[in-house]
Amino acid sequence: MALSTNLMDTVEVTTGAATATVATQPLDNCHTVIVYNEDGTNSALFGFVSTATALTTANSVIVPPGSAVTLRIGTAKYRPCGRFGGISSIVMRVKNNGAGTPILSIQFVNSTGDTPP
Numbered sequence: 001m002a003l004s005t006n007l008m009d010t011v012e013v014t015t016g017a018a019t020a021t022v023a024t025q026p027l028d029n030c031h032t033v034i035v036y037n038e039d040g041t042n043s044a045l046f047g048f049v050s051t052a053t054a055l056t057t058a059n060s061v062i063v064p065p066g067s068a069v070t071l072r073i074g075t076a077k078y079r080p081c082g083r084f085g086g087i088s089s090i091v092m093r094v095k096n097n098g099a100g101t102p103i104l105s106i107q108f109v110n111s112t113g114d115t116p117p
Helices: none
Strands: 008-014 030-037 044-050 061-063 068-072 090-096 103-110
Touching: 030 061, 061 068
Parallel strands: none
Antiparallel strands: 008 103, 030 068, 030 103, 044 061, 044 090
16 A cells, blocks of 8 residues: 655646656545646646546546646545556546647645545
């Protein structure tokens, strides 16, 4: 079980035209993911899909320019897929929404115990 001892962890990701897996995935005690699009012009796609799945507007969240999206995912015990990147191979992936290279600031809010979504 991979746990963070921090209240919050952050990572910045530059999106591109191809779907990419985020190098830092939510740990087992992460209960909320906040995604902020730093770009002032271009939107981005963000989603939890299998490692081989490309993001589209049908299977992801659109993060508008200069906006944030908050997703309460619950700790690993409460997630339908369990651990990210585990047996289910579900991971967090990003992509631009057709233009530019928006930078996404992703914050992981962690818990000391099991937290439902």
